[in-house]
Amino acid sequence: MTDAVVKSLVVAPKISEIPVGLTYSFTATAYLSDGSALDVTKDESISWSSDNDGATSVSNTEETKGDVEGLAVGKAIITATGVANGQTFSASAELQVTDAVVMELQVSPVERLLPVGIEKEFIATLVFSDGSELNVTDDPSIHWKSENSDVATVTTGYISGNGIVKGISIGSSVIAVSGKFDDVLFSASANVGITEDKLHALYIDGAASIPVYNYLGPITEHYKVYAEYSDIGTVEYVGSLDWEVDISVIGLATFDPVSYSITTNPMAPEIAGKVTLTACVKDGVTCVSKEVILFTQIIQVLEDDVGGESRSCEDLGYKSINEAAFIEIFNSEFRPADVSSWDSTSQYWSYGLTADIFGRILPRTASGPVKRAVYIEDGATSPSTGREFITDTYDLISSSFGRANLICSID
Structure with missing residues (x-):
C-alpha cells in the first residue's frame, strides 16, 4: 500500500486525426507523487467528454471508455475529468475529424x-x-x-x-x-x-399487338428473348438465334433479326394482319413462337340509316366492339398526343334505343376531321341529359352523323 497521491492527469496523444466513421482510442494517465504512473482510461472515477458533439461521439461505457468516433468533418477537444484526494483533475487533447476514406x-x-x-x-x-x-x-x-x-x-x-x-x-x-x-x-x-448450356425454354417478350394507324405512320416495336436455364433461372438470351417470320399481309410489316424489331408499314385503313415470330437456338430443337396482332382503327361509323328499330353490327355483317376493347386501344401508349381525353355521355335514339357513347376525338387534317372513334353500348338506364361532347376539333354527336348510326369493329 502506498501513500502516494495524484499530482496530475494527462490525456494522450495530444493531437490526433481520424476520418469520418472510424474510432480513435485515447488514454488517460494519472501521475502520482511518488513518480509512478497509473492508466486510468477506464477508471470509474474518470469521465470523458467532447466540446463538439456534432463531429464526435465519446464513449463512457466501461469497456470502451475513451473511444471517440468521428461523426462529421470538424475539430473537437476531448477531455478526461476525474476526482482524487478531494481534488478535481482534467486533461484534454485535440482530435481532427477528416473526410471519409x-x-x-x-x-x-x-x-x-x-x-x-x-x-x-x-x-x-x-x-x-x-x-x-x-x-x-x-x-x-x-x-x-x-x-x-x-x-x-x-x-x-x-x-x-x-x-x-x-x-x-x-x-x-x-x-x-x-x-x-x-x-x-x-x-x-x-x-x-x-x-454446360442446359437450356430448358425460350420466351419472347414484347408487345402482343401493334396499331397500324395511317396518321401515326410506321411504328417500330423491339422484342427481347429470354432463356430459362437449370442453373441460373431465367436471363436474357445473348446467343445466336435463327428466326422464322410469317407476316399474314405481304408488305404490312417487316422484322429485323439483328435488333429483334417489328416495323409496321401502314396501308389502307381497313387492312389489318398479324406477324408470327419463331426463334430457335443453334441446336434447332429449342424454339419459341409469338403472335403479334397488327390492328387498324378498329372502329367504323356506319352512316346508313338503320331504320326505326334497334339493329346490331352483326345484323349488318360487322362485329360489335365492347367497351373494354375500346379502352385498351385508345388508352394505349400509341394514342396520339393531340387526341382529346376519354369521355362519355348518354344519348337517346328516336326509335327507342338508349345508349352510352364513349369516344375520343381525332385531330383535324388539311381535308377535314379524321374519322371519329366512337363506341355505343346498349342498356343505358335513362335518356340523354342533353350533355354532348363539345370540342374545337369535332363534335362526336353532330348533325352530319345522324343518331341512327352504328359503330362497329372492322378488324
Whole structure:
C-alpha cells in the first residue's frame, strides 16, 4: 500500500486525426507523487467528454471508455475529468475529424454459375469509413481480369459496360478487380463457374399487338428473348438465334433479326394482319413462337340509316366492339398526343334505343376531321341529359352523323 497521491492527469496523444466513421482510442494517465504512473482510461472515477458533439461521439461505457468516433468533418477537444484526494483533475487533447476514406473494395456476387455463352455483370463497390458505398464498376481506376480467360472473359477498360463476364467453356475462373484510391491499392475477387448450356425454354417478350394507324405512320416495336436455364433461372438470351417470320399481309410489316424489331408499314385503313415470330437456338430443337396482332382503327361509323328499330353490327355483317376493347386501344401508349381525353355521355335514339357513347376525338387534317372513334353500348338506364361532347376539333354527336348510326369493329 502506498501513500502516494495524484499530482496530475494527462490525456494522450495530444493531437490526433481520424476520418469520418472510424474510432480513435485515447488514454488517460494519472501521475502520482511518488513518480509512478497509473492508466486510468477506464477508471470509474474518470469521465470523458467532447466540446463538439456534432463531429464526435465519446464513449463512457466501461469497456470502451475513451473511444471517440468521428461523426462529421470538424475539430473537437476531448477531455478526461476525474476526482482524487478531494481534488478535481482534467486533461484534454485535440482530435481532427477528416473526410471519409476508402476502407475496402468489394465485388459482387462473390460466387456465380453461368452457362457457356451467357453473360452476366459483376459489380465493383468501394466501402468508405463512414459506411457509405460507391459503385466503381466503370471507374477508370478499376481494372478487371479473368484468371482463366479460356473459361471466362470479363470486359474492362471501357467507358461503360465493364465487369461483364461471359462463359467460354466449362470450368472455373477467378474474376479479379483492382484499383488505386488515395494512393492505396485495393483489390477483390469473385469465383465464377461455367457450366454446360442446359437450356430448358425460350420466351419472347414484347408487345402482343401493334396499331397500324395511317396518321401515326410506321411504328417500330423491339422484342427481347429470354432463356430459362437449370442453373441460373431465367436471363436474357445473348446467343445466336435463327428466326422464322410469317407476316399474314405481304408488305404490312417487316422484322429485323439483328435488333429483334417489328416495323409496321401502314396501308389502307381497313387492312389489318398479324406477324408470327419463331426463334430457335443453334441446336434447332429449342424454339419459341409469338403472335403479334397488327390492328387498324378498329372502329367504323356506319352512316346508313338503320331504320326505326334497334339493329346490331352483326345484323349488318360487322362485329360489335365492347367497351373494354375500346379502352385498351385508345388508352394505349400509341394514342396520339393531340387526341382529346376519354369521355362519355348518354344519348337517346328516336326509335327507342338508349345508349352510352364513349369516344375520343381525332385531330383535324388539311381535308377535314379524321374519322371519329366512337363506341355505343346498349342498356343505358335513362335518356340523354342533353350533355354532348363539345370540342374545337369535332363534335362526336353532330348533325352530319345522324343518331341512327352504328359503330362497329372492322378488324
